[in-house]
Amino acid sequence: MQYRRFGKTNLHLSVFSLGTMRYLADAENAQDTIAQALALGINHIETARGYGKSEEFLGQALQSGLSVPRSQLHITTKVPPTADADSMRRYIDESLTRLHLDYLDCLGIHGLNTWEHLQWVQANGGCMQAVQEAVGDGRVRHVGFSTHGTLEVIKAAINTDLFEFVNLHYYYFFQRHAPAIQLAAEKDMGVFIISPADKGGKLYTPPQTLKNLCQPYSPLELNYRFLLNDNRITTLSVGAAKPEELIEPLQVADRDGELISAEIAVFQSLENYQKTVLDTDKCSQCYACLPCPENINIPEVLRLRNLAVAYNMTDYGQYRYEMFENAGHWFPGMKANRCTECGDCLPRCPEELDIPALLNDAHERLKGQTGRRLWG
Known part of the structure; x- marks a missing residue:
């Protein structure tokens, strides 16, 4: 130790x-x-x-x-x-x-x-x-x-x-x-x-x-x-x-x-793999899309989608996504299906992502039974 x-x-x-x-x-x-x-x-x-x-x-x-x-x-x-x-x-x-x-x-x-x-x-x-x-x-x-x-x-x-x-x-x-x-x-x-x-x-x-x-x-x-x-x-x-x-x-x-060279190589491989799999749908986590009029935490939703699509981390994504609307100030934000396609976020995205479509896809991938925290 x-x-x-x-x-x-x-x-x-x-x-x-x-x-x-x-x-x-x-x-x-x-x-x-x-x-x-x-x-x-x-x-x-x-x-x-x-x-x-x-x-x-x-x-x-x-x-x-x-x-x-x-x-x-x-x-x-x-x-x-x-x-x-x-x-x-x-x-x-x-x-x-x-x-x-x-x-x-x-x-x-x-x-x-x-x-x-x-x-x-x-x-x-x-x-x-x-x-x-x-x-x-x-x-x-x-x-x-x-x-x-x-x-x-x-x-x-x-x-x-x-x-x-x-x-x-x-x-x-x-x-x-x-x-x-x-x-x-x-x-x-x-x-x-x-x-x-x-x-x-x-x-x-x-x-x-x-x-x-x-x-x-x-x-x-x-x-x-x-x-x-x-x-x-x-x-x-x-x-x-x-x-x-x-x-x-x-x-x-x-x-x-x-970090040793072998560890650095794996981290680089992880990054390259994510870029390849997500291609033009990769959210870069710049947070420029916020605030959302519907109070959707767009970057966090799309981070969970990034991980689910690239690394098959769907179980983790569902675990975190279920906390939206169920954990108060511990995990604020609405679920992605609250998107009204108002388009406010679109001109702010430097990646020119189709954010409403990605939010819809994220919701379909990650929706599940709701859960609550141990404490309020």
Whole structure:
């Protein structure tokens, strides 16, 4: 296991962190998963108020005793932004109680996703007053935020200078947030990557087409290498549901150096293959088509179509597409069948794509049964 400085927090975190949203089968499974993570060299565990019994199970494991002293184990929990300080005070106290802790190494504002959330954290006497009180009395040592928001919201949150770290989405198959990574690095902020195996493409169950293109590596391995070769990134979340799910990811835990020529060749091959298959239908992800009058997140819909058509990543595409209209500010936007063919987007597209036709095709490929998030 390699370790990296978590920005200005000056904590040194393992390059993989244990995310605890999926170990919820029971307390014993949670404790076994935590024990395995520690045995493999992970020293950072990340939980949240909104992750079911996650905090409670982690608190029970901490109370029963672990193989690593508390001083060498870094705990992050996350609480949602609030419109007032009193709610935030209560959230912090309740999380500390469930975790059986007298201090948190890191507290993250969970889901700073909208401009309204940003207003809340910047308001005088608002939720950050309660956070700063907790920092002042030692109950919280470092403060950051996690986000599923737009690039513009993320950059604005970073530029408040209220935060020491950021948790965000960024993967080989989703590089939209590269400018936020760079801005965070310039601010000396720690960077935590959310769920690269799952949100990064459901890479633990990749389609055969993608597996063939990635040989001699696995798609999951390549995504981890893409991230770990970037020294601006501190740590990657592994959301193991059980101890065995930690084994494959951590096989690359010591391979955090620059990409080697063979890896670079595979990434180039993936790009060339996508260009060939998609031809003139490839969305370049410039985002010039927005805003859409029907609030369709056109670039994201077409990104999912790109992946489904080029690499047969239809399962991943359906998984993400189903969240439109079902996940609120966590995954905003309407489904592609809301397109009225108004044509507003067409003159803005530098690729001159037939966007309404591609949206219709994407909807037919990706529509499925609706689902909702674990938390609201």
